[in-house]
Amino acid sequence: MVTPEVERRLVDAAIEMRQRAYAPYSAYRVGAAVFAGDNYPLFVGCNVENASYGLTVCAERNAVAAMIGGGASQVLAIAVATEDGASPCGACRQVLAEFGQQAIVLRVATASGRIVHRHTMAELLPDCFRSHEQ
Numbered sequence: 001m002v003t004p005e006v007e008r009r010l011v012d013a014a015i016e017m018r019q020r021a022y023a024p025y026s027a028y029r030v031g032a033a034v035f036a037g038d039n040y041p042l043f044v045g046c047n048v049e050n051a052s053y054g055l056t057v058c059a060e061r062n063a064v065a066a067m068i069g070g071g072a073s074q075v076l077a078i079a080v081a082t083e084d085g086a087s088p089c090g091a092c093r094q095v096l097a098e099f100g101q102q103a104i105v106l107r108v109a110t111a112s113g114r115i116v117h118r119h120t121m122a123e124l125l126p127d128c129f130r131s132h133e134q
């Protein structure tokens with residue numbers, strides 16, 4: 001269950017991960033932390049840019065990759081930390097939607113250290129594309 005305590009841990013982890021971002025080209029740091037259930041640790045990721053700009057991977061997708069590698073498969077909540085509380089990009093929304101339409105998305109502004117927006121994935125990406133095999 002996504003309790004206030006879980007939210008607090010998520011926010012702290014996302015803020016911490018943001019400091020590890022590799023963003024020498026944009027200087028825009030992003031940290032993300034996923035809660036996949038009480039039996040799992042939080043899964044974290046930061047954005048990793050590349051000299052070949054298009055190879056950049058966002059923080060959210062790196063956190064999802066860590067979750068899958070860690071043996072979990074459902075995003076119950078994710079916190080995304082940026083300086084200004086930005087919203088996840090379209091590519092990340094599609095990847096997050098794969099693992100939980102009901103996932104709670106917390107946008108955190110590190111300038112204030114606060115949650116500035118709270119959505120569900122269904123709100124962020126309604127009527128998303130789903131596999132025809134599911």
Ligand code: THU
Nearest residue numbers: 026028030047058059088089092
């Ligand atoms: N970025 C993310 O990490 N997540 C998003 O949802 C949007 C953008 C990163 C990619 C790039 O390294 C930097 O932010 C500026 O676009």
